[in-house]
Amino acid sequence: MLKKLNSVRYKFIRSHIYGLFLTTMILLSFFLAIFVMYNPEWLSKEAIFLFVGSLLLVSFFVSLYVGFQSSGDMKERIDGLSTLIRALSQGKYDSRIRLTPDDEIARIGSELNELGNKLKSQVKSLQRMADEKSEFAKSAHKAAAIEERQRLARDLHDAVSQQLFALTMMAQAAQRSFDQQPELAKKQLEEITSMALQAQTEMRALLLHLRPVHLSGEPLKQGIHNLISELQDKCQIRFDVHMDDMENIPESAEDHLFRIVQEALSNILRHAEATEVDVRLKQERTELFVHIGDNGKGFELDQDKKTSYGLKTMQERTEEIGGTFTIRSKPHEGTYIDIRIPVQESDDRE
Structure with a gap:
């Protein structure tokens, strides 16, 4: 309620009421001064207070009406500016606003329109640079593959190999205690089962990174469909997939989006x-929307460092093609990633 009273419309109304109050005080002081100094017959105390009271009452309602009406145009124009700024912040660089008359607010609107044109031009440049970078990346694929194998070797050593060593030690311990301490052996077998499942999940996630860095000529929709189909055959996870047919998506953007989805599924x-x-x-006329959500255990965005490297990589890939990256997560409430990529229309592309 207090926030509403601080809006432009109520500030206009208050300014009219302040003006009314000041005018009333001036008239009242003027008539009382005449009455005290000259005491004319035609002027009495009752007449003064009747006139000022009537003026105050009538002018109060007139001030409310005039203030409300006169602020309507100002509020509408400011709301238009706010909507345009919100649209630009969400990556809708085609949004525009037309304001009349030619005053300070109209000039702000014109400058925001010019900012939208510059942002749109920068997105085109980013996507053009991403296309050029994609060609360069393909020529450097062998070096990247070697580096990726080295990273996977480190991950296998740090994660899976250590788990397998622990499994071996636990199995030997369970074997030794099987006859003399069957309850302890049973507990150790349960731990072995849990560790084996964890190692299996870790291995599947690492194998995702062995897939091609590029789509190898496949459309983005088909590449993601193949990736998820492969995971469905190997994991106890139910995938709910909805993908539109996509058009006018630069090849570099498809490669980046494929790797983003791949990284997100690996983290899951x-x-x-x-x-x-x-x-x-989902693709609309000038935007492509990507949503990846899960019902997992979630995490605190500011505290959990396990997935920070992967999230940073996804955000950098999104920004490299001119998009916006948003993630929401809380412990025990799952994780949700939303990506918005500007798409140039066919007649607008060079």
Whole structure:
């Protein structure tokens, strides 16, 4: 309620009421001064207070009406500016506003329109540079593959190989205590089962990174469909997938989006402990929306460092093609990633 009273419209109304109050005080002081100094017959105390009271009452309602009406145009124009700024912040660089008359607010609107043109031009430049970078990346694919194998070797040593060593030690301990301490052996076998499942999940997540860095000529929709189909055959996770047919998507943007989805699914397998995953790709006239959500254990965005490297990589890939990256997560409430990518219309592309 207090926030509403601080709006432009109520500030206009208050300014009219302040003006009314000041005018009333001036008239009252003027008539009382004449009455005290000259005491004319035609002027009495009753007449003064009747006139001022009537003026105050009538002018109060007139001030409310005039203030409300006169602020309507100002509020509408400011709301238009706010809507345009929100649209630009969400990546809708085609949004425009037309304001009349030619005053300070109209000039702000014109400058925001010019900012939208510059942002749109920068997105085109980013996507053009991403296309050029994609060609360069393909020529450097062998070096990247070697580096990726080295990273996977480190991950295998740090994660899976250590788990397998622990499994071996636990199995030997269970074997020795099987006859003399069957309850302890049973507990150790349960721990072995849990560790084996964890190692299996870790291995599947690492194998995701062995897939091609590029789509190898496949459309983005088909590449993601193949990736999820492969995971469905190997994981106890239910995938809910909805993807539109996509047009006018630069090849570099498709490669980046494929790797983003790949990285997101890898994080889900390794950390989320999810049973359901929702993947959606929707294309409108000038934007592509990507949503990846899971019902896993979630995490605190400011505290959990396990997935920070993967999230940083996804955000950098999104920004490299001129998009916006948003993530929401809380412990025990799952994780949700939303990506918005500007798409140039066919007649607007060079």
